[in-house]
Amino acid sequence: MLALVTAIAAAGHDEDLAPLLDACASAGLHARAVAWDDPTVSWQQFDAALLRSPWDYTERLPEFLAWCDRRDQQVSLLNPVHVIRWNTDKHYLSDLATFGIPVVTTTFVEPDAEPLQALQAFLGTEPAPEFVVKPTVSAGARDTQRYARAQEFAASNHVARLLDQGRGVMLQPYLPAVDRAGETALIYFEGSFSHAIAKGALLQPDAAALTAPFAAGDISSRSAGADELALGEQVLVAASRLLRLGQPLSYARVDLIRDDGGHPRLLELELIEPSLFFAQAPGSADRFAAALASRLSGDTIRARTGTG
Numbered sequence: 412m413l414a415l416v417t418a419i420a421a422a423g424h425d426e427d428l429a430p431l432l433d434a435c436a437s438a439g440l441h442a443r444a445v446a447w448d449d450p451t452v453s454w455q456q457f458d459a460a461l462l463r464s465p466w467d468y469t470e471r472l473p474e475f476l477a478w479c480d481r482r483d484q485q486v487s488l489l490n491p492v493h494v495i496r497w498n499t500d501k502h503y504l505s506d507l508a509t510f511g512i513p514v515v516t517t518t519f520v521e522p523d524a525e526p527l528q529a530l531q532a533f534l535g536t537e538p539a540p541e542f543v544v545k546p547t548v549s550a551g552a553r554d555t556q557r558y559a560r561a562q563e564f565a566a567s568n569h570v571a572r573l574l575d576q577g578r579g580v581m582l583q584p585y586l587p588a589v590d591r592a593g594e595t596a597l598i599y600f601e602g603s604f605s606h607a608i609a610k611g612a613l614l615q616p617d618a619a620a621l622t623a624p625f626a627a628g629d630i631s632s633r634s635a636g637a638d639e640l641a642l643g644e645q646v647l648v649a650a651s652r653l654l655r656l657g658q659p660l661s662y663a664r665v666d667l668i669r670d671d672g673g674h675p676r677l678l679e680l681e682l683i684e685p686s687l688f689f690a691q692a693p694g695s696a697d698r699f700a701a702a703l704a705s706r707l708s709g710d711t712i713r714a715r716t717g718t719g
């Protein structure tokens with residue numbers, strides 16, 4: 412049986428869960444939705460656990476990673492635990508950049524830095540009229556805010572607040588193409604491209620940072636550009652080499668925004684708990700369930716024959 416892992420706090424928020432349960436049933440795969448933080452779950456009943464919406468992990472990271480390590484001893488965790496660990500912290504963008512991936516230009520500010528100095532150093536080299544402050548561990552645009560250059564002090568207070576909490580901070584130019592064309596998310600199952608969606612801009616000028624745990628975006632289906640698809644493939648190849656994967660990722664979402672030159676840049680690679688937007692792509696939940704069913708039957712055969 413397959414566990415579709417959510418969180419107690421995410422109850423009712425994961426729109427992909429019901430369609431995936433239905434699709435698994437149609438594919439002959441026994442699946443059940445369970446919360447990672449529900450102490451009453453007996454995990455021995457599952458062969459595999461697919462992380463779907465453990466969306467409070469950013470607030471409970473050490474506890475969540477310890478949970479992943481424990482599960483990894485018992486079940487096949489999808490994606491694997493070392494992938495999850497790497498993907499929880501957006502310093503992974505630097506790793507991908509060293510593999511030649513065009514990421515959104517990012518300056519990392521570490522907890523021991525002086526906030527105003529770090530911000531002024533960033534603004535000294537970054538000509539963009541607006542910029543973004545966000546934590547290195549984040550999801551759903553939480554604690555993420557857009558600033559004009561003139562808002563240096565407000566932004567440095569934001570940086571200081573995050574650093575005081577012991578969190579790393581990222582500074583990026585605000586890419587205005589997101590206001591016109593949104594962001595593109597490319598969704599892959601078992602390494603194969605499934606579908607793309609467009610997500611409207613989430614950050615308004617002069618708006619306070621979001622604190623709600625699950626920000627709703629303005630989502631529509633999109634046919635991805637050839638350049639976006641090419642970059643998506645490049646990102647998956649780079650991740651697979653970096654993480655020394657012997658098998659494709661069970662799922663991956665590649666989020667891109669175009670820069671001022673019109674070229675797609677990587678905003679995020681989501682390997683832990685991405686929304687997969689089944690509702691915007693008919694047939695996509697069935698594709699995923701079929702991919703999962705064939706992976707799990709392969710795993711069972713390998714376990715029985717002792718190969719792989």
Ligand SMILES: Nc1ncnc2c1ncn2[C@@H]1O[C@H](COP(=O)(O)OP(=O)(O)O)[C@@H](O)[C@H]1O
Binds near residue numbers: 594
């Ligand atoms: N550099 C940026 N330029 C334009 N918009 C951005 C930028 N960084 C973040 N955003 C906006 O904020 C949202 C959340 O940021 P993101 O980097 O995706 O973090 P999260 O992990 O919280 O989803 C994005 O979907 C996008 O709308």
Ligand SMILES: [Mg+2]
Binds near residue numbers: 551552666679
């Ligand atoms: Mg995002």
